[in-house]
Amino acid sequence: MTIEAHLATLEKKHGVLEEELHEALNSPSCEDELISELKRRKLRIKDEIERLRSSTH
Template identity: 65%
Template sequence: AIQAHLVELERKHQSLENELHEALVHLSTDDLQIVELKRRKLMVKDEIERLKQSTYATLH
């Protein structure tokens, strides 16, 4: 279950990465939208790291 959650989070992180890239390419994108995408991407990355750490801790 944790592994599936990790895979889903990594997929979401990649999706946000793609969305951020598209926003940066289009000059008409609002700066606040870019900041929000970066914030969401960082939150997902932090959650991935927390899950990996807790999984590692329970295995060792």
């Protein structure tokens, strides 16, 4: 997999997590643990995206 393809995959996953997080935040019955986990996963993906981008420049 090329770096560009990997970046595209990560960006797609990041977007999906963003949507899940938005839905979880708007759901009064959603547990704080789930919200925290979504935020952690989203941050890990964002960090990986930034690392890949900086390694290609």
